[in-house]
């Protein structure tokens with residue numbers, strides 16, 4: 001028997017039609033009535049955490065999810081979090097940094113149509129998620145959606161209405177689920193190297209119980225998306241208010257002359273560990289490469305900067321929020337070298353997918 005805990009947070013999957021549009025409000029008993037029949041070998045409990053449209057997701061909600069998993073971690077074999085699709089990629093990335101080395105699967109899923117609708121993706125997404133979470137080879141944080149299993153650090157919502165809503169960015173998918181059958185690819189953490197070498201003939205990772213939960217996050221990260229001819233006026237204010245700035249640049253990456261001077265003037269007032277600057281790209285695939293062009297090298301040579309490379313924007317934001325929570329305000333606890341190490345090291349050395 002495998003024991004699975006479903007945590008509900010709201011989103012379309014658990015929404016009900018109201019005169020004002022879809023509202024997330026389905027209770028756990030209403031959801032249970034809609035659950036697809038899977039297997040008598042899987043026991044399912046449901047706990048309602050909150051009922052929100054994921055547009056309203058905050059750092060406090062993330063902490064509630066983490067606490068719920070931590071409190072029930074020993075009692076269940078796997079977890080399925082029902083979540084709105086709009087911010088699911090952020091939550092998946094946050095959980096990937098805040099819950100590390102989990103030998104149990106923590107799956108996020110949702111739907112583009114509510115579970116109570118006649119035509120819906122909710123039932124198949126939930127069914128696939130439960131099957132994946134109940135499989136003893138599954139581990140770590142993933143999104144299961146439309147038959148795809150995507151690493152929590154590489155997911156992105158790419159369609160706002162149709163069922164194929166998520167894609168894995170800069171990393172192949174981890175697995176596929178078709179008619180209840182899981183096909184695992186080599187990126188699956190299940191194929192990671194066993195942590196101790198006493199079973200060289202098996203490629204499956206050994207289960208370990210060194211899961212680590214973090215329960216502090218600092219969401220004080222600002223995202224600045226560049227547009228041609230962008231004005232510099234906002235930059236001093238951003239540094240006054242925020243602890244980290246992520247600049248979503250064009251293409252391989254670089255800073256336009258229109259804001260470069262102000263940006264460097266402002267940055268020079270702080271040590272790099274006081275105000276973290278990270279560069280990423282607006283281009284979906286293949287990541288940032290600051291060293292390619294002179295406009296990119298100029299910023300990398302002028303000020304210490306983190307480069308997202310093949311991390312998604314969601315993962316970059318989430319990882320900075322996790323790092324910042326370990327850095328005390330006004331008296332940074334981490335050196336710039338510590339921050340670089342935390343940012344560039346994969347969160348879990350035994351998974352290929354956790355960058």
Ligand code: ASP
Nearest residue numbers: 011012053054084085086
């Ligand atoms: N607005 C909804 C949400 O993210 C969309 C969805 O669930 O698909 O909560």
